[in-house]
Amino acid sequence: MQLLLGWLSYASFFLVFATIFAIITLGLNLQWGFTGLFNVGVAGFVAIGAYTSALLTTPKAADRLAGFGWPVVAGLAAATFVTGLAGLFVGAVALRLRRDYLAITTFGIAVAIQVVANNATPLTGGPFGVQFIPRPLQAWLGTGLVWTSAYLALALVSLGLVYLGLEKLVHSPWGRVLRAIREDEEAASSLGKRVFLFRLQSFVIGAMLMGLGGALYAHFLGFIAPEDFLPILTFQLWAMLIVGGAGNNRGAMVGTLVVWGFWTAAGGVMREWIPQQEQARAAALQVVLIGALIAATLVLRPRGLFGNFRNSRL
Amino acid sequence: MLQIAADGLIIGSVIALGAIGLSVTMSIVRFSNFSHGELLAWGAYLALMVASVLSAMHEDFATPIGPFSFGWGLIIATMVAAAMTAMLSLLLDTILFKKVRKYGSMTLVIASFGAALVLRNLLLFWQGGVPQYFSQNLQIAIPLLPRRVWGGLRFTPDQLLVLALTLATVSALHLFLRYSVLGRSMRASAINPALAQVTGIDPERILRATWLISGALAAVAGVFAGITVQLRPTMGVDLLLPLFAAVVLGGIGSVWGAVVGGLLIGLAESASVTLIGAQYRTAAAFIVLILILLVKPKGLFGERI
Numbered sequence: 046m047q048l049l050l051g052w053l054s055y056a057s058f059f060l061v062f063a064t065i066f067a068i069i070t071l072g073l074n075l076q077w078g079f080t081g082l083f084n085v086g087v088a089g090f091v092a093i094g095a096y097t098s099a100l101l102t103t104p105k106a107a108d109r110l111a112g113f114g115w116p117v118v119a120g121l122a123a124a125t126f127v128t129g130l131a132g133l134f135v136g137a138v139a140l141r142l143r144r145d146y147l148a149i150t151t152f153g154i155a156v157a158i159q160v161v162a163n164n165a166t167p168l169t170g171g172p173f174g175v176q177f178i179p180r181p182l183q184a185w186l187g188t189g190l191v192w193t194s195a196y197l198a199l200a201l202v203s204l205g206l207v208y209l210g211l212e213k214l215v216h217s218p219w220g221r222v223l224r225a226i227r228e229d230e231e232a233a234s235s236l237g238k239r240v241f242l243f244r245l246q247s248f249v250i251g252a253m254l255m256g257l258g259g260a261l262y263a264h265f266l267g268f269i270a271p272e273d274f275l276p277i278l279t280f281q282l283w284a285m286l287i288v289g290g291a292g293n294n295r296g297a298m299v300g301t302l303v304v305w306g307f308w309t310a311a312g313g314v315m316r317e318w319i320p321q322q323e324q325a326r327a328a329a330l331q332v333v334l335i336g337a338l339i340a341a342t343l344v345l346r347p348r349g350l351f352g353n354f355r356n357s358r359l
Numbered sequence: 360m361l362q363i364a365a366d367g368l369i370i371g372s373v374i375a376l377g378a379i380g381l382s383v384t385m386s387i388v389r390f391s392n393f394s395h396g397e398l399l400a401w402g403a404y405l406a407l408m409v410a411s412v413l414s415a416m417h418e419d420f421a422t423p424i425g426p427f428s429f430g431w432g433l434i435i436a437t438m439v440a441a442a443m444t445a446m447l448s449l450l451l452d453t454i455l456f457k458k459v460r461k462y463g464s465m466t467l468v469i470a471s472f473g474a475a476l477v478l479r480n481l482l483l484f485w486q487g488g489v490p491q492y493f494s495q496n497l498q499i500a501i502p503l504l505p506r507r508v509w510g511g512l513r514f515t516p517d518q519l520l521v522l523a524l525t526l527a528t529v530s531a532l533h534l535f536l537r538y539s540v541l542g543r544s545m546r547a548s549a550i551n552p553a554l555a556q557v558t559g560i561d562p563e564r565i566l567r568a569t570w571l572i573s574g575a576l577a578a579v580a581g582v583f584a585g586i587t588v589q590l591r592p593t594m595g596v597d598l599l600l601p602l603f604a605a606v607v608l609g610g611i612g613s614v615w616g617a618v619v620g621g622l623l624i625g626l627a628e629s630a631s632v633t634l635i636g637a638q639y640r641t642a643a644a645f646i647v648l649i650l651i652l653l654v655k656p657k658g659l660f661g662e663r664i
Contacts, residue, residue: 083465085393085472138649142656145391148468149603150652152393153645156600164638276596280476283469326487329480336477343470344458 050190057193059309064200065261067301068207070285071294072254078291079215080247081227082140083148087255087282089155092162092274093131094256095263098124099175100168102264110167117181121260128256129249136248141241155279162271174270178263196265203261204298207254211294214250223247277332281308284339290349300350308335361504361512363629369518369587371625372525376580377598378605378617379532380573386549386612387569390467394451395577396595396602397478398444402578403585403594404486406433406440407493426516428494429586437582441575448574449567475596483592490589493582521583528579529618532572536614541568549612597641601628604644608651610658619659623647 069091076082084090098120100111115123131154139150162169169175181199186192214220225233226240234240263269281304289300311331319327342349381395413432414421420432451474459466500513536542547555548565556562584594591597605624609616624644631643651658 081465083468085468138652142652144465145385145468146607146652146656148391148393149607150648152603153600153648157642157645160639160642164636277476280472283472287469326484329483332480333477333484336473336480339473340455340470340477343462343466343473344455347459347462347466 054190054193057190057197059305061193061197061200061265062262063302063305064197064204065258065265066282066285066305067298068200068204068261069255069258070282070289070297070301071204071207071211072251072258073282073286074251074291074294074297075211075215075254076248076251077286078293078297079220079223079227080244081144082244082248082251083144084151084248084251085148085279086135086151086153086155086158088274088276088278089151089158090128090131090252090255091259091262091278092155092158092271094124094128094259095269095274096162096169096175096259097127097256098260099178099263099269102179103175103177104179108167109170117179117264120264121257124260125253125257128259129253131256132249132252133245135252136245140244140248155274155276159271159274162274169271172271174268174273175263176268178267178269180264180267200261200265203257207257208294208298215294219243219246280332280339281305281335284335284342286349287339287342288349293349296350303350304335304338307338311335361509363633364626365512365514366632367626367629368622369521369625370628371622372522373580373584373587373621374598374601374605374624375618375621376525376528376576376583377602378609378621379529379614380576380580381602382606382609382612382614382617383545383549383569384573385606387545388456388467388566390464390471391603393468393471393599394475394478395471395573396597396599397475397482398448398574398577398595399581399584399598400482400590400592400595401447401478401581402440402444402574403581403590404482404592405443406436406578406582407491407585407590409436409439410493423494423496426498427520428496428498428515428517433493433582437579440582441578444578444581445571445574448570448577452566452570475599479592479596486592488592490591492589493585517586521587524579525583528576529614532576533614545569600641600648601625601644604648604651607648607656607658610660613658613660616658616660 069087073084073087076084098117101113101115101123102117102120103112104114105112135147135150135154139147162174163172165171180192180196182195183192186195215223222233222238222243225236226238226243230240262273285301285304286297287300288304289298290296308331311334315324315327315331377395377399380398381392384390384392384395410420410429410432413436414430420430420435422430424430455470455474456467459470498515498517500515502511502513504512536546544555544560545565545568547558547560548562552562555565581594584598588594601621601624605620606617607620608623609618609620624647627643627647628640631640
């Protein structure tokens with residue numbers, strides 16, 4: 046019984062993270078898979094969402110500027126909105142220019158957010174991050190498996206809504222224009238479609254989903270720190286999308302599960318087999334492994350497990 | 360005041376050297392290479408490895424030359440490291456970039472992002488996270504101007520050498536691109552690859568030359584960063600944003616643009632240290648990047664090589 050409970054608790058933790066990552070990956074899939082917009086700063090957008098919700102919902106504290114005690118639902122909504130604004134800013138600057146400028150700009154904003162999170166201590170808590178982020182309904186459900194399962198249900202419902210919404214969007218005329226732009230920008234614009242506006246809309250919606258994912262992450266763990274949002278997070282999310290196959294929402298979700306499972310298993314094997322003093326070095330190897338996985342997928346199976354690009358040119 | 364500018368020039372010359380290689384790959388191979396920063400880091404660490412092997416063989420290699428903090432060993436090591444990093448750069452192309460090139464430039468960007476993480480973490484695995492130095496010798500800055508003239512001006516001999524060598528390297532590269540047959544073919548391929556191919560220029564050869572040159576330049580930049588600051592496995596990714604900002608500021612494909620861009624970013628970083636504090640220096644490059652994208656996205660010197 047004890048063993049079963051432990052196992053269930055581990056599984057629900059794993060699934061909550063997988064579900065949150067799936068929401069973010071779906072946002073990335075809208076940007077890259079459906080519109081061909083390359084975002085290298087996913088971790089930055091996730092961080093904006095996580096910090097926004099954390100700062101708004103935490104109780105007031107004497108040593109910090111933020112802490113407004115908002116309800117969690119309001120925090121989630123604000124996180125989605127503020128991250129959308131950040132997406133609007135980046136998109137407005139970079140989307141009119143040549144395509145790699147978006148990559149460079151998103152990389153830049155992720156670096157800048159890392160710098161602010163680490164140094165604007167009165168606001169963000171600096172390297173120690175934000176603690177005591179409220180976990181919804183914990184007063185009633187306690188801290189154990191019941192609460193984790195309830196949170197899993199919340200995350201799954203959010204994921205379901207996001208998935209249904211996105212499916213509706215990408216199969217609407219709006220989604221068809223996005224795919225047209227991805228496949229042939231000039232043809233789309235010669236048909237009178239305003240390419241820049243469509244791209245901007247897609248980029249902003251994608252960013253909003255990343256912010257929502259970040260906020261869900263913050264309220265699940267109860268504390269966040271800048272090191273939760275390093276480039277490695279961006280890379281994991283990209284691996285999930287690439288392995289699942291860009292341009293397919295179901296593929297993106299399966300890819301999330303596969304890569305997160307692979308990552309967790311690799312971490313578990315390392316903890317079991319590698320002596321304590323060597324673990325920092327082994328963690329570096331874990332990243333190398335996942336890097337090799339993404340590169341190998343690109344070389345051997347460029348469409349991923351369930352890729353949906355009509356022609357293989359991305 | 361003067362000292363801020365001087366510090367900016369030192370940081371800027373490292374950024375400039377790295378940015379040239381990045382700019383040349385961006386205009387000839389035609390994608391934003393996010394693994395370029397890692398070539399700087401690998402170059403620096405390979406030089407450290409060769410230098411320590413040389414010092415172990417004979418102590419004369421480690422004896423400082425004149426006023427500088429390092430010996431002949433590091434100079435030889437830098438050349439060896441430049442050659443090795445050039446090969447590493449070519450190897451990356453052979454096993455990865457060449458294979459995904461047919462899927463378009465954005466796939467190359469993803470691949471380079473993956474390659475960067477692999478390279479950085481291999482370095483972390485190999486060397487550990489503790490910062491290292493080429494030399495334990497402390498250097499005393501020489502006052503070039505006394506304090507009463509605009510706050511004075513001090514340089515260490517190492518810094519002056521880095522400035523001089525950057526200028527020499529850039530001039531040599533400029534002459535190579537302007538006058539040698541290979542350099543002219545590279546410029547032709549950057550402007551119009553199809554036309555260049557029609558005139559008998561082998562595109563694969565141009566790509567190989569581009570990877571080799573940008574790898575070697577990256578190694579030299581990495582060693583200079585190691586001499587003036589320190590060696591860390593994350594030095595590459597920390598420099599990447601300034602490198603990109605310098606390339607965009609100078610205009611993709613322009614060698615002198617990358618140099619001017621690099622120096623300007625260095626000055627902006629150095630000024631931000633005094634104005635808003637050292638911890639926000641990295642954000643300075645981001646602000647310059649946003650400004651240049653808003654005002655003059657083609658950069659100061661347009662898209663030419």
